[in-house]
Amino acid sequence: MKNNFEAARQPGKNLYEQVCEKIRDEIISGQYEAGDRIPSKRSLAESLQCSLNTVQTAYAQLVDEGYLRVREKSGFFVADLEGILTGGLQSTAVVLPEEKVSPYLYDFSYQGIDETSFPLTLWRRLSREAMSGVFLSSSDANGSYELRSSIAKYLRLSRGVQCSPSQVLISSGSEYLLQLLIQLLDSDTIYAIENPGYEKLSQLFRSNRVTYRPIDVDGQGVILKQLISSDADVVCITPSHQFPTGSIMPVGRRLQLLSWAQQSDRRYIIEDDYDSEFRYAGKPIPSLQGLDQSGRVIYLGSFSKSLFPSLRVSYLVLPEHLCHRYDELLSFYMCPVPLQIQKTLARFLSGGHFDRHLNRMRKIYKGKREVLVTFLRESFPESTIEGAPAGGHLVIRMKSGKSEDELVQAAEKAGVKVYGLSLFYSRQTKVQEGPSILLGYASLSIGQIEEGVALLRRAWK
Amino acid sequence: MKNNFEAARQPGKNLYEQVCEKIRDEIISGQYEAGDRIPSKRSLAESLQCSLNTVQTAYAQLVDEGYLRVREKSGFFVADLEGILTGGLQSTAVVLPEEKVSPYLYDFSYQGIDETSFPLTLWRRLSREAMSGVFLSSSDANGSYELRSSIAKYLRLSRGVQCSPSQVLISSGSEYLLQLLIQLLDSDTIYAIENPGYEKLSQLFRSNRVTYRPIDVDGQGVILKQLISSDADVVCITPSHQFPTGSIMPVGRRLQLLSWAQQSDRRYIIEDDYDSEFRYAGKPIPSLQGLDQSGRVIYLGSFSKSLFPSLRVSYLVLPEHLCHRYDELLSFYMCPVPLQIQKTLARFLSGGHFDRHLNRMRKIYKGKREVLVTFLRESFPESTIEGAPAGGHLVIRMKSGKSEDELVQAAEKAGVKVYGLSLFYSRQTKVQEGPSILLGYASLSIGQIEEGVALLRRAWK
Numbered sequence: 055m056k057n058n059f060e061a062a063r064q065p066g067k068n069l070y071e072q073v074c075e076k077i078r079d080e081i082i083s084g085q086y087e088a089g090d091r092i093p094s095k096r097s098l099a100e101s102l103q104c105s106l107n108t109v110q111t112a113y114a115q116l117v118d119e120g121y122l123r124v125r126e127k128s129g130f131f132v133a134d135l136e137g138i139l140t141g142g143l144q145s146t147a148v149v150l151p152e153e154k155v156s157p158y159l160y161d162f163s164y165q166g167i168d169e170t171s172f173p174l175t176l177w178r179r180l181s182r183e184a185m186s187g188v189f190l191s192s193s194d195a196n197g198s199y200e201l202r203s204s205i206a207k208y209l210r211l212s213r214g215v216q217c218s219p220s221q222v223l224i225s226s227g228s229e230y231l232l233q234l235l236i237q238l239l240d241s242d243t244i245y246a247i248e249n250p251g252y253e254k255l256s257q258l259f260r261s262n263r264v265t266y267r268p269i270d271v272d273g274q275g276v277i278l279k280q281l282i283s284s285d286a287d288v289v290c291i292t293p294s295h296q297f298p299t300g301s302i303m304p305v306g307r308r309l310q311l312l313s314w315a316q317q318s319d320r321r322y323i324i325e326d327d328y329d330s331e332f333r334y335a336g337k338p339i340p341s342l343q344g345l346d347q348s349g350r351v352i353y354l355g356s357f358s359k360s361l362f363p364s365l366r367v368s369y370l371v372l373p374e375h376l377c378h379r380y381d382e383l384l385s386f387y388m389c390p391v392p393l394q395i396q397k398t399l400a401r402f403l404s405g406g407h408f409d410r411h412l413n414r415m416r417k418i419y420k421g422k423r424e425v426l427v428t429f430l431r432e433s434f435p436e437s438t439i440e441g442a443p444a445g446g447h448l449v450i451r452m453k454s455g456k457s458e459d460e461l462v463q464a465a466e467k468a469g470v471k472v473y474g475l476s477l478f479y480s481r482q483t484k485v486q487e488g489p490s491i492l493l494g495y496a497s498l499s500i501g502q503i504e505e506g507v508a509l510l511r512r513a514w515k
Numbered sequence: 516m517k518n519n520f521e522a523a524r525q526p527g528k529n530l531y532e533q534v535c536e537k538i539r540d541e542i543i544s545g546q547y548e549a550g551d552r553i554p555s556k557r558s559l560a561e562s563l564q565c566s567l568n569t570v571q572t573a574y575a576q577l578v579d580e581g582y583l584r585v586r587e588k589s590g591f592f593v594a595d596l597e598g599i600l601t602g603g604l605q606s607t608a609v610v611l612p613e614e615k616v617s618p619y620l621y622d623f624s625y626q627g628i629d630e631t632s633f634p635l636t637l638w639r640r641l642s643r644e645a646m647s648g649v650f651l652s653s654s655d656a657n658g659s660y661e662l663r664s665s666i667a668k669y670l671r672l673s674r675g676v677q678c679s680p681s682q683v684l685i686s687s688g689s690e691y692l693l694q695l696l697i698q699l700l701d702s703d704t705i706y707a708i709e710n711p712g713y714e715k716l717s718q719l720f721r722s723n724r725v726t727y728r729p730i731d732v733d734g735q736g737v738i739l740k741q742l743i744s745s746d747a748d749v750v751c752i753t754p755s756h757q758f759p760t761g762s763i764m765p766v767g768r769r770l771q772l773l774s775w776a777q778q779s780d781r782r783y784i785i786e787d788d789y790d791s792e793f794r795y796a797g798k799p800i801p802s803l804q805g806l807d808q809s810g811r812v813i814y815l816g817s818f819s820k821s822l823f824p825s826l827r828v829s830y831l832v833l834p835e836h837l838c839h840r841y842d843e844l845l846s847f848y849m850c851p852v853p854l855q856i857q858k859t860l861a862r863f864l865s866g867g868h869f870d871r872h873l874n875r876m877r878k879i880y881k882g883k884r885e886v887l888v889t890f891l892r893e894s895f896p897e898s899t900i901e902g903a904p905a906g907g908h909l910v911i912r913m914k915s916g917k918s919e920d921e922l923v924q925a926a927e928k929a930g931v932k933v934y935g936l937s938l939f940y941s942r943q944t945k946v947q948e949g950p951s952i953l954l955g956y957a958s959l960s961i962g963q964i965e966e967g968v969a970l971l972r973r974a975w976k
């Protein structure tokens with residue numbers, strides 16, 4: 055046993071779990087028979103050169119799971135295999151979750167949300183109500199009509215998107231929707247992505263084996279001249295709040311982009327409106343899709359930031375002609391969102407709760423942003439804060455003489471996780487100016503933001 | 516208004532909904548101002564050439580939604596637009612679900628489940644319990660450890676699959692997992708699919724722009740000689756219960772397939788174990804993966820048949836070396852299953868409920884199959900019933916002198932939906948013998964099965 059076990063020793067795993075697994079496997083594979091005595095704890099500990107305690111924990115676990123039986127003063131015996139194989143799942147096995155303890159005191163992550171402000175009780179109630187109806191059979195392949203209709207209404211009223219429910223396609227996460235788009239559009243389509251931009255886009259296009267070109271971003275979004283001189287057909291942009299720089303694309307650039315897209319039937323703009331719900335100054339800026347008169351904009355939205363990330367619901371609004379193409383080519387894909395979730399979400403939207411939630415979160419995030427900006431200005435007066443007052447992150451351009459790497463590492467040493475802007479570049483560019491740090495504030499409390507910045511101030515001295 | 520409206524008239528839609536949509540759009544786009552009077556019901560009905568009733572229903576709906584206001588005896592007026600744009604979602608809009616009335620009296624579908632036997636109360640309770648914990652943040656990209664561990668345990672004990680939780684990858688639906696596999700394996704991989712086989716596979720490979728070869732199936736599964744002489748690297752099979760023919764692959768063929776796969780590092784067997792939980796005679800047949808000693812089998816499972824289709828949870832068990840490759844190349848994809856669902860399902864598994872549910876459903880489906888077989892034998896004594904006593908469908912080879920098309924059409928005329936086996940062929944083959952009809956029985960009650968076969972008996976006379 056010793057050699058096998060040592061050979062299989064897995065570095066990332068708890069030793070006692072490995073002992074459990076080993077014995078379980080031996081029992082299942084028939085190396086023991088029911089009633090067989092297994093090695094004493096002491097002898098196994100010796101042969102594995104581990105502590106007696108480890109073996110003791112493992113044996114206790116296996117007794118709990120029903121693999122072993124213990125006989126007072128005579129040791130451990132293999133339980134009846136038949137019983138395990140048919141009823142094993144009925145044992146009250148303790149499943150050990152993987153430990154995920156953040157090594158940081160404060161993580162200025164750009165991905166989280168303010169979990170403490172989510173209306174959990176309401177969500178639970180709507181979820182219960184959703185399950186009082188029919189939800190076992192698969193619904194519409196594009197998403198339930200109820201949900202598509204609620205989303206279309208929200209988008210029309212709040213984002214100025216021109217759409218009917220039949221143009222809405224519901225799926226799990228933006229990556230899944232982009233995969234569908236890649237299959238929907240011509241196979242030789244060349245994509246353009248923002249540089250810097252959402253880091254998963256380049257991974258996605260690479261793993262889907264399609265060609266993509268990074269296009270540099272200035273303070274107004276993608277640089278049109280670069281886009282025009284590239285061979286790209288489809289450009290993915292975040293005009294409401296460029297990720298990560300935070301700029302808002304002005305209407306002039308929007309119209310130029312639309313006119314670029316109108317020049318060929320192969321051209322499309324994918325408008326990723328990922329955090330457009332959160333804008334803290336002035337009026338909401340309507341979507342680019344709302345300006346489009348010729349069906350060249352594909353609108354992409356998500357509830358990951360406006361509700362919560364583990365919900366995994368995103369949606370596309372397709373131009374009419376692509377809807378027909380989708381129905382023809384791709385309608386065999388079933389909507390991957392469980393109907394139970396679709397129904398809960400539809401209730402959240404149609405009951406007016408989404409609107410109220412957004413109004414509330416806008417105030418909360420606005421407050422957090424203001425605190426962060428104030429502390430940063432006090433702590434680093436020579437630096438510039440970039441990005442519009444929107445979303446859940448900002449970018450600070452540092453003038454401390456330290457490089458971006460040095461800043462990130464000094465912060466990490468002080469227990470604070472921040473994100474260097476260079477993470478989001480697919481290629482280096484001339485537009486990039488000096489060391490810039492991205493700070494997300496949605497998931498931290500105001501107190502944590504204050505303490506985090508205080509630590510940064512010391513670390514970046 | 517008339518011309519626009521008539522041009523946009525959508526065939527699949529209720530007329531009054533179209534009227535609503537039209538007026539809504541005109542209000543939102545600013546063609547009316549708040550307080551404007553809109554055309555009288557009678558004049559609109561005349562101009563649209565529809566009934567007064569239709570317009571009446573549409574106007575009432577728009578009043579409910581807050582777009583219109585009614586003034587006693589003076590008609591309908593446009594409501595305050597400002598109020599709608601900011602608070603429109605709070606109106607108690609009636610969302611109209613799409614009508615989906617089956618045109619058939621009895622549908623011998625191969626996709627449904629017995630919904631009446633699902634433990635709904637239990638599922639609701641577990642779902643509530645799952646939401647009492649933390650479920651807002653995204654969990655592990657491959658699926659929560661808790662769920663992967665429960666699935667691994669179930670597969671080890673009930674399907675003889677060799678796996679640890681780290682080999683399990685959770686996603687939404689088999690099509691999504693196959694898309695990931697296509698990205699994981701080399702781009703020039705050639706796939707082989709069963710002919711006849713699951714009809715979505717050829718659509719999936721086509722839309723993912725990869726090459727695939729249909730391989731004919733005999734009574735034991737894919738014909739090895741054909742596979743060997745093809746240039747395919749990866750073969751997708753359903754050895755536990757071939758879809759649609761229903762045969763079980765004997766161990767001899769399994770070993771031959773494994774030895775084929777071992778001959779190259781590019782070769783894999785994708786074992787789709789879609790309804791393996793349901794076998795009604797003899798012992799369960801362990802998975803092909805369990806026989807594999809060299810990491811060439813990728814195991815694919817789903818809860819669509821064993822629990823319910825709208826759950827949208829499927830999983831892969833990857834060989835160790837592909838796990839490493841996955842982590843390297845594709846771990847940027849977030850698990851698309853909402854954590855709320857993952858937690859509910861993990862509880863269903865670890866609490867022993869899945870085992871009990873399967874035991875119960877096995878008896879129910881076995882009973883249905885026996886009734887169907889008995890009635891078919893009585894009604895069509897010269898015909899042969901094919902497929903092992905397993906799963907949720909069977910195939911009957913008819914000897915009535917009628918062609919497959921004639922049989923399907925005669926059944927439809929009698930209000931019974933059945934499925935000709937030729938639907939599942941990607942190409943015609945010599946192995947195909949005579950008109951064969953696929954009949955699913957999972958979603959019908961015993962009474963419905965009896966009545967359905969009685970109608971078929973008359974229709975196929």
